[in-house]
Amino acid sequence: MRRHNRLVGVVRSFVAVVFFRAQWRAALRRGDIDATCVAVISVKPRGDGYALTVLVRSRTQQGADLCSERGVPNLAWALRRRVVLLGGSAYEPSLHTLLVERAPLIVGDMPIPQLSWLPTPLPIQIGCDATTGDAASIDLWSKERGSSHVLIAGTTGGGKSNTVNVLLTGLVANGVCIIGVDCKAGETLGPWEHLLGHAVIDPNANPVAADDILARLVEIMVGRHRCVGPNFRPIVLVVEEWASLPTKPVTIGDNLERLAAQGRSASIGVILTTQRPTSNVGAVRTSTRGNLAVRIAHSTVGDRAASEAILGGGIYTAADLPSDPPGHALLRIGGNQPQQVRIFRCPGPPWKPEEVYTETLDEVAAWDQVAQREVEHERNRTR
Numbered sequence: 001m002r003r004h005n006r007l008v009g010v011v012r013s014f015v016a017v018v019f020f021r022a023q024w025r026a027a028l029r030r031g032d033i034d035a036t037c038v039a040v041i042s043v044k045p046r047g048d049g050y051a052l053t054v055l056v057r058s059r060t061q062q063g064a065d066l067c068s069e070r071g072v073p074n075l076a077w078a079l080r081r082r083v084v085l086l087g088g089s090a091y092e093p094s095l096h097t098l099l100v101e102r103a104p105l106i107v108g109d110m111p112i113p114q115l116s117w118l119p120t121p122l123p124i125q126i127g128c129d130a131t132t133g134d135a136a137s138i139d140l141w142s143k144e145r146g147s148s149h150v151l152i153a154g155t156t157g158g159g160k161s162n163t164v165n166v167l168l169t170g171l172v173a174n175g176v177c178i179i180g181v182d183c184k185a186g187e188t189l190g191p192w193e194h195l196l197g198h199a200v201i202d203p204n205a206n207p208v209a210a211d212d213i214l215a216r217l218v219e220i221m222v223g224r225h226r227c228v229g230p231n232f233r234p235i236v237l238v239v240e241e242w243a244s245l246p247t248k249p250v251t252i253g254d255n256l257e258r259l260a261a262q263g264r265s266a267s268i269g270v271i272l273t274t275q276r277p278t279s280n281v282g283a284v285r286t287s288t289r290g291n292l293a294v295r296i297a298h299s300t301v302g303d304r305a306a307s308e309a310i311l312g313g314g315i316y317t318a319a320d321l322p323s324d325p326p327g328h329a330l331l332r333i334g335g336n337q338p339q340q341v342r343i344f345r346c347p348g349p350p351w352k353p354e355e356v357y358t359e360t361l362d363e364v365a366a367w368d369q370v371a372q373r374e375v376e377h378e379r380n381r382t383r
Contacts, residue, residue: 016045016049016052017043017045017052020043020052020054020100023079024079027075027078027079027080028078030078031074031075031077033062033066033078034062036059036060037060037062037063038057038058038059038060038063038067039056039057039059040054040056041057042055046132046133047128048105048107048133050102050103050106051100051101051102051103051105051133052099052100053097053099054097054100055095055098056098057094057096058096059094064094067085067088067096067098068085069085072084072085075098079100081100082100082101083098083099083100083101084098084099084131085097085098086098086099086131086132104130105130105131105133105342107343107344107345108344108345109344109345109346110345110346111344112169112350112351113170113173113174115175115351115355116173116174116175122139122140122141122171122176122234123138123139124138124140124166124170124171125170125344126138126163126167126170126331126341126344127166127327127341127343127344128341128342129340129341130328130341130342136331136339136341138150138167138294138331138333140170140236140269141176141234141236141267143231145264146264146266146267147236147263147264147266147267147268147269147270148264148293148294149264149269149270149271149291149292149293149294150167150269150270150271150272150292150294150296151272151274151277151289151292151295151296152164152274153274153275153276153295153298153306153309153310154275154299154300154310154329155275155298155299155301155303155323156275157323157324157326158298158299158301158321158323158328158329159326159327159328159329159343160298161188161240161273162326162327162343162346162347163296163298163329163343164188164189164238164240164271164273165188165346165347165349166344166346167238167271168195168238168349169346169350171236172192172349172351172356172358175357175359176233176234176235176236177196177197177234177236177358177360177364178192178195178235178237178238178358179213179217179235179237180193180196180198180200180238180240181200181203181210181213181237181239181245182200182201182239182240182241183202183204183239183241183242183244183245184241184244185202185205186200187240188240189238189240191348191349192348192349194358195349195353195356195358196358197235197358197359197360197361197363197364198213198360198361201213203245204244207249208249210245210252211249211252214252214256214259215255216361217255217259217268218255218258218259220266220268220364220365220368221263221266223372224266224267224268224368225262225265225266227371227372231371232266232267232368233267233367233368234267234268235267235269235364236268236269236270236271237259237263237268237269237270237271238271238273239256239270239271239272239273240273241273241274241275242273242274242282242284243274243276243277243281243282243284244283245282245283246283247282247283252283253283253288256270256283256288257285257287257288260288260292261287261288261291276306277289277306277309277310278305278306279309293334294331294332294333295311295312295330295332295333295338296329296330296331297310297311297318297329297330297338298318298323298326299318299319299321299322299323299328300319300321301319302319306318306319311330315332315338317330317338318330321340327342327343327344327345328342328343329341329342329343
């Protein structure tokens, strides 16, 4: 059956390529374009079959103009399809890569990752590039670089909770200890409670418990900084609806800021979600937001200020993203240009609690103490 499906896929791809070459020639005639000005070198179907990546070579100036940013709209009109210029070659300016799209990318449900009991480098595939269909991934932890901090923001209904579920699936599959603080009374993180390293905390109902767990994470972080060397188990703090965190006691915001500023090298990551990322809204602090290097922006529904607050650098394009269907997002890592992505669908945990072994925060702290004693013993021995 699998072999038959593969054969059917190959035949369909071949037919699509042959049909496109015929359509290409007809489009050039429709646009009154000299057919010899540009040649099709290769045609490759996108993974979902709804678009083609086309490599062309311009032979004349007319061909070069046709494959430029200004000429692509004319080509799209002639082809009667959406055309995106993916770029050219620095070494061969006559080569141009085009994406000819028949329908928007369909990414579907998140593939269930294989369970691993030992944390390994954590590139989590969150979906696909909305144009090319290539995998879109985030590196959340590695032994050499430590942890990454993530901000997920956008309007209600845009897909933030789904994105949190995608990241949690990747983290749980890799045996990461996750601490959940949910300002929506456990609506998002509640279904994950038995797969996390600590009971989910509602800070609005129990601000003291939220203050205590953040203080404990800071204590673990400080201990790891004092004892550099062992391969510490990664910990990830997930805060659902950051702007709704209580501002009293003030140590809640202070400790969260410390974790965002110093937690990376101690393998303690932070994932914050919010509808309102603009500065000085509730518990949101500009200094904390500045330490969140990975940004995932869902639609801000025309709010350009919110788009810039999420993505920085005068980037307002999240304001123009569709909010329906959910899953459209812009991914920006560090100072790189934003990448438009489609996020996998993930309605909740793909495993039952008994199928997954999850380390508790107490167990992680105990392992830290053992590792730190070994480092101290080695230091005393070599003095």
